[in-house]
Amino acid sequence: QVQLVESGGGVVQPGRSLRLSCAASGFTFSSYGMHWVRQAPGKGLEWVAIIWYDGSNKYYADSVKGRFTISRDNSKNTLYLQMNSLRAEDTAVYYCAKHYEQLGFDYWGQGALVTVSS
């Protein structure tokens, strides 16, 4: 069965960096685009970034563009999100999600909480 497991969350000071990982199993990871989606406490879902199946294309939400970098290692079945220059408003649960049927997401991880606070 498909499993997505995020790791790397935690508490970080404003301006610092953090890298999230998402370990994938149960499907051919190298054949699918992958996304990061976040949810601030008590708020709605916000799409963060997408990376194509082969890493050839990446797109970002305006709120993170220039600060966050999505990447993947298909040999390790792992997705990453490098987050730099973190701000308080980046505090959220970060989910990795598998691309599905043109624009959607069919499987989600359990989420990793990132708290940006001094």
Added chain:
Amino acid sequence: SYELTQPPSVSVSPGQTARITCSGDALPKQYAYWYQQKPGQAPVLVIYKESERPSGIPERFSGSSSGTTVTLTISGVQAEDEADYYCQSADSSGTHRVFGGGTTLTVL
């Protein structure tokens, strides 16, 4: 930036029909998807490409589209359907995904 608009809340009694709308200018050109999220859990896909239902999703969940509005319909609502529901699509270029603000479904 592109936005999808949902009502903040919808309330229905058990057994009734709940309809949750989602409006956006690019919806005539881009597919819509619906997710259910219960407290403390990851979202679950309940409708894809406007009206398709993933395996394992009950038949009481259906989706439709008309112009710039898509609608999630839950027929014969059950207590277990109480959750937040999010529509999702993409901007006109198809590169940037976008979520609606979410609708809390309350089963009275």
